[in-house]
Amino acid sequence: MRKEQISRYQLILLLIWLTMGTGVLVIPSVITEFTVTDAWMAVPSLFVGGLLSAGIARVHVKKFPNLRVTGALLATAGSAIGNVLIIWYVSVVFVVGTVVAREFTLFVTMVSLPYTSETAVAVIGCASVAYIAYVGIESFARANEFIVPLAAVVLPLLILLPLTLCDVHQFYPVFSSGWLPVWKASIVSMFVYGLEFSLAIQLVPNLRSPEKLPNDIVIAASISTVLILIVVLLTVGVFGYTVRYLQYPVLELIRVVRIGRFIERLDTIYGIAVLMTIISKLAVIHLAMCTGIQDLCKTRDYRWAVLPTGTAMFVGGLYFYRNVAQMAYFIEHVGPSYLLFTVVGVPLLGLTLQRVRFHLKRRARKGG
Amino acid sequence: MSMTATEKLDDVVTAVLGGKAVLFQDGLGTAFIWDVESWPGRQVERAENEPTLQGPQEAFVENRVLNIALVRKRLRSPDLRILDFTIGERTRTTVSLVYVEGITKPRLVQEVCSRLSKVCIDGVVDMNVVREWIADAPRTIFPTIEETERPERVVSGLLQGRIAIIVDGTPMCMVLPATFAQFITSPEDYYMHYTLALPLRLLRHIMFWSSVLLPAVYVSLLTYNQDLIPTPLVQKISSQRAGIPFPTVFEALFMMFAFEALREAGTRLPRAVGQSVSIVGTLVIGEAAVRAGIVSAGMIIIVAATGIASFTAPALGMVQATRLLQFVFVLCAGVFGLYGVAILGIVLIVHLASIRSFGVPYLAPVGPTLLTDWKDALVRAPWWDMGRRPQEYEPMDRKRARGRR
Amino acid sequence: MVKRPTWGPILVWLLSVCFVVIAYLALMFQWWPDFQPLYPLELVFGTATEWLFGL
């Protein structure tokens, strides 16, 4: 089988979609839950989270330049405990995938198809994501590149048009209630969306230049931070405190644009753009999960796992989070420590185990 | 008149069957084969399937030797290489692989040679037999090998570092590898001023996507996303639609089906009758259908516009692909509206990205991004600015001419 | 010829199919509607988040 490889540019694009996919929907509403006028201050935390991921990636590619996370776990913690750790990692990726899959069905249902059953929406989402994962990361990365020129045309439009409705007064008073709300608001973007960048470590064998992965994560994190910052500034500037009452502030942002008699009703363009990024995100998560399972089962290819796990991911999304509130609770209250433990704690555990085994072996050799 | 010598009786038999003269000389172990054959065939005529206003007008004919001569007439380089293959157990058709040594990547030539030598069939009646044997992505509806009947197009392809395959008995020539952008470009782009080529190419790109998406978008706007239609237009459309018994999806499918039928009838009928059939079909039947209240006027406009849009694609293979895709997209629009169309669009793009033609990604130079090749993708840079051959084919000799940047 | 370990894929397929069928049927017929499969996670990591970040 030919080795699939992606370039740095493609990786950065994938990583940007990875955060923007649902981040652009969720981050503004999570942040404004705590603070409205100072919401923009909480956004750079995403970059901090990205730096954290980049640091972990740096350690990883130094030690294992050709292995993915699951492979490294196996190499450090040994076969038995390593498999347990892989199962944990795969389950975490699976749970993250269910959240995103649920967001996908929710978004489509709320925005466009309120009377269509969520199952049907999940089925088309699942089919497309499974197809993308089946085709492989290389083709998918190329498709992303193909979309970029289109996005380069649409994105400035989507940013500039609401700018006319923006009101600077909405950002005053600065620091209305101190640092605490800003800190609370930045936790989710730091520890959920920032740490999601570390999924890229699972793609290490597919990178053309894995040693540059930390730099790429930093670049992607800074670009997505800027984009999210623009989005947060716009939503707060246009809606002020109303932001708190909106399900998808960004969508409403595009919905209210009306310039002249004909430039309005652009929300579907936006919706489609979001849909594409969510599907991209799901595809990356799905690939990470499938490659993890590949390492677990020690097969040569991951494609056999695409369909069952993809279906399970979408059904799991519907089954785990019956309503928006449950999902929001999971993202905000479980997500940060869950991901922190998985991304930082599990590799540390692996490294410690490696140390212990090393010492045990040496002692055994000495003793013997 | 060319002459070859042989020592094998098999070759002699083949030569005689091929209408050649064989000279035996007493006491000599070799026989001489003289190409004296003259098969019935037509002379070089104007290109009919790829007409252009400007540029050369000669087209290939069914005779392979003549076709090679047409190429050689334009490419008088000692590096032009022609490799012959005999394919078809019974037809014994000669297939010539043409490339320029020193430009084309040797691995590409090896790959094509190995694929050609694997063709195993009793007869090659048309180029397409060979093409389906050697093409990548056999299940896709998109063409992965370019075909042309214009010798100068073949020459420019060869100079880009690509390979041409000429099959005896086919007035066409395959050029490979091929990318998606290639099928949207017309040879005429290179014969007119470069500033004019840009808007025309842009138009063709837009038309390609609208020929795929237009009916689907119309259907989804009318049945799912009515909030996207400007308010005054809603009034107009709903009064047009009033009294029409079919749902919009079926109306669209029905009209597209009828249009395809007319198009097919137009090509099958003799040329003089064919044109009148298509005009009668589109105008008279469409008008009558609107008057009878079977379809709405908007639908006629959309279907006709789609048809026109699809004809702007210069390559026939791509036109056929869009014709098929329209139906899939309309079905998707009827089930999920604009979001269904969007998701199918993503899948389509991923599918396009997954295709490779002889190792070259189908969406090059956009995916993967090869910025130098953008000069000849959406825009056409002036000739004096295209100092390098397209990088996507990885030519041996990157510069177009010595003494250039 | 590498000997392929076949138990892994079969197990994954079986698990996923079982999960899909059970979860979907549970959704459709509302078996045990207040059953939350992720409750242990929520318990452990919800507390951890609260303790770590004061959220």
Add this chain to the structure above:
Amino acid sequence: MKRYWLVVLVMAVTCVVTSCGDYSEVEDLAVVVGMSMDETSNHHLRVTCDIMRSSESGSDNTSANQNQDMLVTGEGLSMASALENIQKKLDKRIYLSHNTLVVLSDRVISDRFASMLDELERNRELRLNQMVVVVRGDADQIWTISNRSETPLAITIRQAIQNWEACTDAFRAEQFRMLRDWNAPYGVAHLPWLDPQAANWVAGLVFVDPRGGIAWWSICPPRDNGALWLLGDTRNLVQKIVFQDPYRGKEGQICIRWGHTHTTFGFRYHKNKLYVTVNWWGNGYIEAMSPGHVADRTTFKVLEDQAGRDIQRDIHQCIMRMRSADVNLWRMSLYRTAPQLFRILERKDPSWWKKCDVSYVIHPHIVHSGLSTRSPG
């Protein structure tokens, strides 16, 4: 491979079977372009929908001037139930996505404004860029306006208000702007006040304080622009001024077109007392002037002084009206500029804004313009 095809087939069948829930033909929709809300005597909500009529039956439309509106009324405890009742009267599905205008009556404003806004916001089909306006008395009398144009009435009214938007941001009445003010911690929402009997239907502005105050401010340019000056950021407003000619000692009349004006508030806390400064700044040129005046430096000085006095008087009257109507426009601006001071004041005396000292700094600037005519204004 076969297995995959089977799965794809199953997926396709499920899709076709379970979807299409949102499928609806465009001719089966009753496109609502405007709504009016009234409160009946038994505290029900009466909703009247302005539905766009599609010119049905008859392909060649000879009667171009036919009325494009269809008005349907329904009552209910809430907007949703009223709309349900309207739906029962119609054979087509009510489609709200194209709604551009919501007319509220004053009783709705005073009794159930918050819940009304909540319902408008929650409705998935309604867009936040629809206009929300107020009518004194019955809201559905707005539909009695005779519509001469071919567009539906709601759109005509919307365009009339949009003409005002060109003059001042105060008439930018999209729902999201109003909500932005309303939801802010100490904000006051303002809505255009329509009067079906008035010349161009726009009578003034209504200010609604979340704490219950409602103020009706009529706006009658070119005589009294006080409310607009106070809100600031006007464009191309005309003001009529009577002035004393320094040379002839006679009264003269003049029309000034203020190109762009700007109003800011300054707050100063000194010795337990709050001082508010209203800074008005405007650039204008003379549009018309009664004949016989010499337009030199002295005259312009006099003109500017007189304009400044008039503007100050108008603004002052406006502030007095604001105080008497219990609508506090300063709370938000003080909170934004000095949150600490605001908290102190609110704790000490919530009615600080009624007692504070107001001073004015008015900077009218009249441009010497060769374009000014000398015809009587």
